[in-house]
Amino acid sequence: MSQKSVSLLKVDSTAPGILTARLSGDWSKRAAAIPGDPVREALQDHHDVRALEFDTSTLEGWDSRLVAQVRKWCLQCQSAQVEFRSQGLPDGVQDLLRLASAVPEAGDARRNASQPRWLARIGTGAINAWKDGLVYYTFLGEIVLALFALIRGRAQFRVSDLMQVLQETGPNALGIVALINFLIGLILAFVGATSLAQFGASIYVADMVAIGTVREMGCIMTSIILCGRTGAAFAARLGTMKVNEEIAALTTFGMSPVEFLVLPRMLALIAMMPLLVVFADLISISGGLFVSVSLLDLTATEYLVRTVNAIKLKSFLLGISKGAFFGFLVAYTGCLYGMQCGRNAEAVGRATTQAVVAGITAIVAADGVFAVICNALGI
Numbered sequence: 440m441s442q443k444s445v446s447l448l449k450v451d452s453t454a455p456g457i458l459t460a461r462l463s464g465d466w467s468k469r470a471a472a473i474p475g476d477p478v479r480e481a482l483q484d485h486h487d488v489r490a491l492e493f494d495t496s497t498l499e500g501w502d503s504r505l506v507a508q509v510r511k512w513c514l515q516c517q518s519a520q521v522e523f524r525s526q527g528l529p530d531g532v533q534d535l536l537r538l539a540s541a542v543p544e545a546g547d548a549r550r551n552a553s554q555p556r557w558l559a560r561i562g563t564g565a566i567n568a569w570k571d572g573l574v575y576y577t578f579l580g581e582i583v584l585a586l587f588a589l590i591r592g593r594a595q596f597r598v599s600d601l602m603q604v605l606q607e608t609g610p611n612a613l614g615i616v617a618l619i620n621f622l623i624g625l626i627l628a629f630v631g632a633t634s635l636a637q638f639g640a641s642i643y644v645a646d647m648v649a650i651g652t653v654r655e656m657g658c659i660m661t662s663i664i665l666c667g668r669t670g671a672a673f674a675a676r677l678g679t680m681k682v683n684e685e686i687a688a689l690t691t692f693g694m695s696p697v698e699f700l701v702l703p704r705m706l707a708l709i710a711m712m713p714l715l716v717v718f719a720d721l722i723s724i725s726g727g728l729f730v731s732v733s734l735l736d737l738t739a740t741e742y743l744v745r746t747v748n749a750i751k752l753k754s755f756l757l758g759i760s761k762g763a764f765f766g767f768l769v770a771y772t773g774c775l776y777g778m779q780c781g782r783n784a785e786a787v788g789r790a791t792t793q794a795v796v797a798g799i800t801a802i803v804a805a806d807g808v809f810a811v812i813c814n815a816l817g818i
Contacts, residue, residue, distance in 0.1 A: 450481040456489035458482070460512070463497035466505040478512050482519050491516050493527035506535045578775050581697045582705060588698060589706075595698045604707035608669050612715065615668065616661055620719040623656050624648060624726025632734055641735045645745035648727030653750050653758045657720040659806055661712070662765035666798035670773035673704055674794035677777025678787040686778070701774045705767065712766030713759045720758065753818055761809055765802050772798040 447463040458481055482488060491512070509525075509532060516523040525533050588594045631644040677700060680686050686696045724746055731737045773794045780790040812818075 448477055450477045456487050458488050458491045459494055460491065461494045461497075462505075463499070465499050466501040466508075479515055482515060482521060488519070488521050490522035490524055492524040495527055495529060498529070501529065501532065506532055510536060510539055574779065575775070578697075578778070579771070582701060582771070585695065585698045585702045588695075589702065594702060595694050596700075596703050600699075601703040601707060604703050605711060607672070608665070608704075608707050609711040609714065612665060612668060612711075613718065615664055616715055616719055617722045619660055619664055620652075620657065620723040621726040623660055624652065624723035624728075625730055627651055627656065627723070628727035628730035629734070632730060641731075641737065642741065642745060644731050644735065645727065645737070645742045646749040649724060649746040649749040650754060652720050652723040652727075654754050655758075655806070657723055658712075658716045658758045658762040658765060659802065661715050661719045661762065662769060662802045663799055665708070665712070665715070665766070666769045666772075666802065667795055669708065670769040670798045671791045671795050673770065673773030674777040674780070674791045675787060677701075677774060678780030678790045681778065681780045682782050682784070682787060696778065701770075701778070704774055705770045708766040708770040709763055712762040712769075716758055716762035757809075757813065757818060761806065764805065768801045768805060769798050772801060 447461075449461045449463075450458055451461070453459045458478075460478055478491070482491075493509075509528065513523050513525075513536065525536055528536075585594060627648045628644055631647045632641060635641050635643055635647075677686070680700070686700070689696050689699055728739060728742050731742045732739055776790040776794040776797065780786050
């Protein structure tokens, strides 16, 4: 088998101000590399060069190596303000060069080695935080305007959509809400049983489960469950509609996306959360009842009597109110990140993750604020 020819490159001046690069041999990755860069050296030596052209009549083979080299020569000609004539190159090389010129290089393809100063990073972070805050408050203002439109009877949404979201956020969530809160009741009662039994105060397990569930655990756990279930579904569905240009179509038809898409979800979750919290409280108390009757010397009647005496009306209303507010937070974060989603599949997944993380964070932070307020008011 004959050995392939070594790639050759000769640069000469065929006319005044015209350089001709003569390519011959095999220009592929398997061939030997040529020493130096004759084209660059010729451009530097001849200051009166106006154009660079090519002669590939004796070229035997080529691949991406030749395309990369010719692309580099093209950039060198642009820097030296020399006309680059690609007519003498193979048709495939010319097509790839046009494609490379048509598609611009990504902005982060080449990263700058020098990092910005710490003061610049702080300023950039502050500007981004300000922009994010404006997005949050702008979306909240749009929701308030949609509520005013609803009060005036001019909101642009269908009752059938509201009923469907009510079904999805309410009855369809009973199974997972019951399972998680029953386990929470079991855990609370078991922890209380192992601790209070040392002091002969096992009867107070019912008080601990009832108060802890009604004031805190019922509304918090239900909200976190719905944040991972319903809030993520809101973000994914709205994000998919954003990718499919459905939201843009609503705007084109003169319909408000916030009123048509966000408002029904907001109303449904705010309306369903108090009911789900009451259901969660009952299930959690029943879990505590199961542990108390099984492990402690308590009867079901004693446990239920202690539970009824421990629950105060203000504690019950506090849990219901917190549940409604947490429902607003879940719907707000889910719809916000869904409406702010990008226009590709990756952006939908990222928006869903951000909605869940932001929703859970907002719920925990809001519960801390509620705890401080209730302590100050003596509730």
